[in-house]
Structures are given as C-alpha cells and as structure tokens.
Amino acid sequence: MSRSNWEVVIGLETHAQLNTASKIFSGSATAFGAAPNAQASAVDLALPGVLPVMNRAAVERAIRFGLAIGADVAPRSVFARKNYFYPDLPKGYQISQYELPVVLGGSLAIRVGEGADAYGKTVRLTRAHLEEDAGKSLHEDFHGMSGIDLNRAGTPLLEIVTEPDMSSSAEAVAYARALHALVRWIDICDGNMQEGSFRCDANVSVRRPGEPLGTRREIKNLNSFRFLQQAIDFEIQWQIEQIEDGHKIQQATVLFDPDSGETRMMRSKEDAHDYRYFPDPDLPPLVIADDWVAQVRAALPELPAALAQRLQAECGLSPYDAAGLTASREIAQYFLDALAAAGTPAGAQLPKLLANWVMGELAARLNREERDITASPVSAARLAGLVARIADNTISNSIARKVFEALWNGEGTDADAIIEAQGLKQVTDVSAIEPIIDEVLAANPKSVEEFRAGKEKAFNALVGQVMKASRGKASPAQVNDLLRRKLGG
Secondary structure, three states, X not given: OOHHHOEEEEEEEEEEEOOOOEOOOOOOEOOOOOOOOOOOOOOOOOOOOOOOOOOHHHHHHHHHHHHHOOOEEOOEEOOEEEEOOOOOOOOOEEEEOOOOOOEEOOEEEEEEOOHHHOEEEEEEEEEEEEEEOOOEEEOOOOOOOOEEEOOOOOOEEEEEEEOOOEOOHHHHHXXXXXXXXXXXXXXXXXXXXXXXXXXXXXXXXXXXXXXXXXXXXXXXXXOOHHHHHHHHHHHHHHHHHHHHOOOOOOOEEEEEEOOOOEEEEEEEOOOHHXXXXXXXXXXXXXXXXXXXXXXXXXXXXXXXXXXHXXXXXXXXXXXXXXXXXXXOHHHHHHHHHHHHHHOOOOOOHHHHHHHHHHHHHHHHHHHHOOOOHHHOOOOHHHHHHHHHXXXXXXXXXXXXXXXXXXXXXXXXXXXXXXHHHHOOOOEOOHHHHHHHHHHHHHHOHHHHHHHHOOXXXXXXXXXXXXXXXXXXXXXXXXXXXXXXXXXXX
16 A cells, blocks of 8 residues: 555644733633643633623734734634533633634744755645633542543634645644744744644545545544654554555544554534634624734844844855754844854854754754753853854864853853863864874875875875874864875875
8 A cells, every 4th residue: 555646635723821920811821731621710611690801912913913924914803612522611612703703814834854854845824813721621530530621711712723734644743833823923922842832633534536525533632742643643544545455434533642653532523513602792793993903013033034144144044054053043033142242253163053053963962961052051152252263263163062062061251261171172283283294194105105095084184193193183174285285196
C-alpha cells in the first residue's frame, strides 16, 4: 500500500487560552494549579440570577491576533450558546461565537522541513472566535468514580480555525509551531501545552486524486507537537486501510492514545445543527470601534516576519538565520540585545558570527541543560563581548569555546577578563608562529610527503599539529597561509 496514490487533507482547530487575569465572563481567577473548584464563581456555574459580563482584555487579545495575521476584525460580532450536555459543562451550554466571529480570514506563512528539502507555504485561516472553556473531568484516585473540577470553566479561549490547506503531518506541525510562536510573540497566550493553554484538534481526511473531499475525522485535544504528528500519521494510514478494505469512513470525533500510538473513536461527530446554536440573550453584540483597533495596532510589537526581513536587509543574514533568530520573541530579543551591546555597524562580520553563536553553541548548551534562553548564564552583552574578540582576531573559535565555558560557569566578569587572566590572546606575530611550524614540519616528514603527493588531508593534519603545539593560540588564518607558503602549495 502506497500513500502516493492518495491525497491527504488536513485542517486544524487550535484553542489558545488567553492570558487574562480573570475569566471571560466573570471575575474569577485563571491561575493554573489552584485546588479543585476554588476558582469557580456563581457566574461560571450559571447559578440562577447571574449574568455574564464581557472581559475587555480578552477582546483586545483577539484584536491583536487578528491584526497579526492580516485578518478582518469584525466591527460587530455576536455570542451564541452552543448546547450540549457533558458533566464538566455546568451551564448545559458553552458561550461561543458561531455565525459572526470576531476575526475573519487572515493567513500564516510557515516553513516546512529543513535544509535543501525545506519549502515555504501559506496556510489560510477561516476565522478566530472567542469562547469560554469547559471544566475538566478527573478520572484518577477517586475509587472508581470521576471527579469534576470547574476551575477552567469560563477561562477565555480563542479558537483559531484553518482552511483545509495542509497535506501532511509535517505541514500540520509546522503550522502549529508557527502559530504557537506567534501567540506567544504577541503576548496573548503563554503557550504552555502541558497545562492545556495551547491545544490542537486535527481534522483529517483522505481521497484519491481528482475525487471530492473525503469524510473527515477530528482528533481532539492534542497537547504536544509530537503527539500531533503521531496522531495524524496513524489516522492517515488507518483511513487508507479502511477504504482499501472496502469500508466507508464515518464522520467521528476520535482521541489519540500516546501509549499505543493509535486513535480511537470517542463519539460520532456532531454537525452544527446538533448544537442548536442561537444568540446568547444575556450578552449584547460585541462592537469594536475603529479607534480601538488603531490603538491595538499601534501597540503591536514588530512581528516575526517583519523582523526577519529587517535582519536580512540590515545585518546581511540569510533567510535561514533570520528564521532561526525569530523562532521566538525571547531568542529574537536576546540577539537584538547582543547586537546593540556589540555596537557593530550594519552589514559587518559580527552579526553573522553572533547569529552562529546564538543558534549554535548557546542553543546547544541550553538544550543540554533544558534551560530557556531567558535563564542563560551568559547574558546577551557577555556573548557580544566574546564574539567581538573573535571578530577582531583576539581569539580563535576554539579558544572562544573555552572562554564561553568559563562565562557559563561564572568564572569571570566578561570575555576580556577571562582572556587576560588565562593568557588566551591569539598569537598573530609571524615571528612567533614560524618556529612552531618549522618544528611541526621537521617532526612530520610523512605528512609533508603526502601533501606534496596531493593529499589535502595531510595538510589539515599539519595545521592541527601546529594549533596543538601553540595550545590553540596561533591564528588559524596565519597558520594556513604560512604553512602553504613553506610547503609551496
């Protein structure tokens, strides 16, 4: 069985929890980790006589998102009741938006894959609407019973819906990562997937080329990028096998089991009419004036795509480097702070060196120690000082790694102090390097002979011997130049 005979169609619905201090229709707190039901007010529970009141901060975050994706922010939108019955839904309905959402359209540019096989794609967004979250059913440690925690009930969500523009799990994950980075960049959601702040539902269907869209199944509540990829890949394979075995796909809501790596049916999929949507009589239409949109637009930070373009234009960075440095707002800010501390003119060598160190040595060390860049022991200013000493040939790259290690361990105030204290300054004096080269050539006649016979590896071995003899202090560029001249190569 080959997937090449099939087309995959994927759309994502993402629930981003808005980082407001209180819930969308009540003053209850939204902080994570409170004791069960400690943050459920009379409004959240829909007790008789209470009325919901719209949280302005939630609306402002929806506007911010709409502007960031180039969408239309509706001047008038309406809240509706989505009726269904579930133990963790205290009202018996969810306040959401249906026919008239707050955000319409927009798009998000993504990059799929790495290296030579990477490609760009634009995913169209259908809409984004405001709604309240439900509570949570707890199934552990209750002596065979389930418990209900209503702390999440009423927490503000922005549900972001795409067009069915993705055709592989790789594209779906690339979109989810880009969206995750964006909502954190514009500071509307903390993006904490473990705490449920960012959850994806994937609508997956398959069809043979040229046929109408197939029946979709919705995989609910995927809270990691790895699970998203695994769930979609399994679902694609399962649907293809079902159809090729003569079965029809039934529209359904399914769950992903990370332990088995399989999806399993939860319930047959409801259509919109099953929810009996109607406008909420307790909430007036949401009216967003032009001047409010203008205020939000003026307060938006520079967006990732715009900053990436600027880094390419002003610093001469490649699209790959610019994309890496704008993967998160924290990484971008670190790089910009380092650049400012270095005081380098636009287009100089230092920005590229700095980008290499931020995405290379620093990122690798942070990953090994499971730290965020905001918790880096090496500040942006100190990394800038280190890279500046590489750029002006005070130290080599190999010596720089020793200095970086010392900075990481807090052994010096800055790179200059460490270089001075440990005597690490690069040797650039030809009269000091030449005797070392002469000693290496005399001690390695076989390598000299192999190089003159055309073996370039022998030259690299000789360079390594010179650098070792100089304890890494000799300028690599001068070693290469002097060595070739002496060898006549």
